[in-house]
Amino acid sequence: QQQVKQSPQSLIVQKGGISIINCAYENTAFDYFPWYQQFPGKGPALLIAIRPDVSEKKEGRFTISFNKSAKQFSLHIMDSQPGDSATYFCAAAQGGSEKLVFGKGTKLTVNP
């Protein structure tokens, strides 16, 4: 049973465009929602994270939007650059749990 569903599987965006990746979850006990970025040959790296008490968090060109009632959250990458080309994973964790549940990932390609 997949607890965090991520879409799309792959995404191609032109340089300067907006990349949007969506995730949905079922477990209402989840209270921490991070996004990870993974380049080929490297481990995932924490990009940005949000808790359900806020609806949006922005760090530079990266923004998480969170909709608690819909149990959805999304990553927006503004002014996408070729260097943003990577695989992005959404994840979730619930209070008191030590493990992250990951989505299956989105491979983003930003064309120059």
Add this chain to the structure above:
Amino acid sequence: DSGVTQTPKHLITATGQRVTLRCSPRSGDLSVYWYQQSLDQGLQFLIQYYNGEERAKGNILERFSAQQFPDLHSELNLSSLELGDSALYFCASSVVGVNYGYTFGSGTRLTVV
């Protein structure tokens, strides 16, 4: 360099064999997590250790085991290997828990032939 060191980077072994993957956490981190990444299943949590003690267990097969030593490095032992065990195995560490963010190593790519 994330500060989490995993060795070896690549491992090729035959079915039925046993291998040991090693992880040195980032300095100061007490928690170590092991994840398996495969194309069809994505990143799956295997097990977590905190300061030498097992803290949480996920989808870890009985053929797999792990431990964390007094110097906080951890080892993941995989035995009676099957073709389906071929995957990337990541170690991550954190100061206290997941809510502070993991730092992942670069992984060990295991190929079972």
